[in-house]
Amino acid sequence: MDSVLIVGGSVLSSTGVVSADVLIVGDRIERIGEGIKDETARVIDASGSWVGPGFVDVHTHLREPGQEWKEDIATGSAAGAAGGYTALVAMPNTDPAIDSGHLARFITGRGEEAGLVQVIPAGTLTMGRRGEQLAHLDDLWAAGVHMFSDDGDTVADAGLLRRAMEYIAQLGGVVSEHAIDPGLARGGHMHEGTVSSRLGMTGIPAIAEVSIVARDLALVELTGVTYHLQHVSTRGAVELLAAAKDRGLPVTAEVTPHHLAFDHQAAAATDASYKMMPPLRESDDVVAVREALKSGTIDMVATDHGPHASHEKDVPFEHAPFGVTGLEWAAAVVNSVDGLGLDQETFFDRMSLSPAALLGLADQGAPLTEGAVANVVVFDPGATWTPTETLSKSRNAPYFGKEYTGRVTATLYRGALTYEMESGR
């Protein structure tokens, strides 16, 4: 059986962070300890690096089926592996939308064919994401869907959302909300503020997010459903979240690398690489989401990896679709954010443990233990590098050409190396 020996890293193990080697044989972690020798093993030098469970992303757009010119499950999986991920949730706003069990099984199957990460389908809340009637929730659940979302749109009809929440609460699933009020955001392309006013562009006000979060949290209190708030971008939403958590509501939240890294001034050059939904907000909002990620009010990082082809993005800002890619740089960006300074345990909690717990995954997002399935990442928090290439089909990211600190050097999924940084790069 193939074996891999990860030597000299700082390992997040079930006994805490330890300096140790990790021996992986077949798909399992064989041993964790000091001075392991294995002549036949492929050796990965992890000195100075963090070793821990592979990252888990609760929010990616793999574009298959229907928009394979932007991305497909195989290329998205490769980008995920390069970013240290061993599990990705494929959001259901594909064409057709994942509103039935057979579509969810297709996603899972395509992920297994690619074999680079665990691809977990999310299902829609409503048929065709049209916000009119409930999707085949039971059927989706039976097909392995745990997270339900009309991502890309908020469920505008609060009555319909309430019924979805009641139904999913009894299944034990998660409602994942893209919280942007469509009326307040109508015609908008960037954050409503100084930059949009100067450019004469219609803005998307912060209140478009805050108002939906307030509505949803009241519905959570009513229905008791487990609620996950996507891509938090405003201080107002952070404050509502903190209050809801204080009251003990079953609420989690994610923040994206781009909302941690940039404020709306970055979009002033009208480069569509900075166009996403929700938009980049004020610097005070950026401070709020950073603090919330550090404190745990925001539980996890999710990429909202949103690939779009060059010809779709190389247009005037208002004509470009929303979305940026993120799988390959998420860990580096999070590690590079000024003043965030997450230690190894917190870093892995936000990148792996919390998202895996939300999804109820068996073999993902747990501190490394002997005998467990080997989903492992090696991350060098001190390495500096400048992204120039991507394994995604799309290049619509604002990170190219900027220097980041922290780099994934190897990823193992079920014991197999799915990514290893080329030496000398």
Next chain:
Amino acid sequence: MRQVMEPSDITRALRRIAHEIIEGNKGVDDLVLLGIPTRGVPLAERLAGVLEAIEGVAVPTGILDVALYRDDVGRNPTPNVGSTEVSTSVEDKTVVLVDDVLYTGRTIRSALDAVTDLGRPARIQLAVLIDRGHRELPIRADYVGRNLPTALAQRVTVRVVETDGDDGVFIEQGEGF
């Protein structure tokens, strides 16, 4: 730098040109003097002064900007747009163009186009203080203050009180010689 004309030489040359203009045109009736910026403008005004002193009649003068008629647009930084100020009609008049130095002839070619866009003069004549040769176009002056044989690399500089503070004509060697 070598001075080739003193202030008194310039005054005498202009006086002689004025006499030649009167003689050539049998008086100053229907005459319009158009100075080509920059130094053609004060020279035209001085000529007009001399003509008035001799004939007792004011001769109209004007400014003819040729920047928009040049054939070297795009070869140099964009020039500023000067203004053409011609208060009388040039229609059926005798227009005397006045410039400081006649060299390749390209400025005068531009000036001919510029004048004909203002109307159809009966005839156009050319008066210059210096003719330094090296024509690139079939153009000659009707009135010349001084013929000054030069090498291509040399530079001829005309200074006039109105724009430069003093009068004088100088010749200097170009770079590389």
Next chain:
Amino acid sequence: MQHLLSTEQMGRSEAESLLDDADGFLEVLDRPIPKVPALRGRTVATLFFEPSTRTRMSFERAAKALSADTLSFSPSGSSVSKGESLKDTVLTVQAMGADLAVVRHKAVGAPWRVAEWAQMRVVNGGDGAHQHPTQALLDALTIRRSLGGLDGLRIGIIGDIRYSRVARSNCFLFPTLGADVTLIAPPTLLPVDTEGWPVRHSSDLDAEIGSLDVVYLLRVQTERGGASVFPSLSEYVRRYGLTQRRFGMLKDEAVVLHPGPMNRGVEVSDVVADDPRCLVLDQVANGVAVRMAVLFRLLGGTSG
């Protein structure tokens, strides 16, 4: 100068030198043969992805008065309706030999994109509600020729400021030239956030009008569907229209400008529109001269 895209970064000396050149071109336009050969052999393409007959005509008149050739592009019935991208359209026009493109587009920033993609010089002929720099220059020229200069003048820009590229261009150019600018509009037509703009704002026209030297009226976009930005046209006229009563409150020497086309009876009363102190036709004439100055500045020098 490579391109003319915005008035935001334009310095005073650059603006004044363009206005000086425009004065010279006004003289050219006043000649029996109002045409000079300055840009013979150069080709100016007008790429108007949003219809605007007036601005296009003004640019074409300017180009022709400089003896440049013109290429005219409009999206109706063209490849755009067949789905050709802006980038492909621009590169196609460049391949036909255009040296300069005047770009008008609904999308903010489109002329900047064109300048990135192409080697042509680019003039922003209006992008969304963002910028329309030649309009601001012609307005400044009109004020300068009428009142001698902009230094110390009080200029009120009145109306649909939030959605106006004309307002955004003038908001930056007028103060650069020394004027004191006040934006006057109902709250729903003021920009959401004017932090960093060199202007004041007010929603009370009657309180401001007596102190103004220039009243700059913007067109009320009666044709804009969807967004309900004020209760009714009659309420707008009552509070912000330049009626005869308000015209009587102006200083004697104050002038009225409007980028056209005017909605008579809405932002300006019929009688005021025909008053000699209403300079709309001067603006149109000055527009040709300003655009000549811009084209000559961009194309009259060494190609970059």
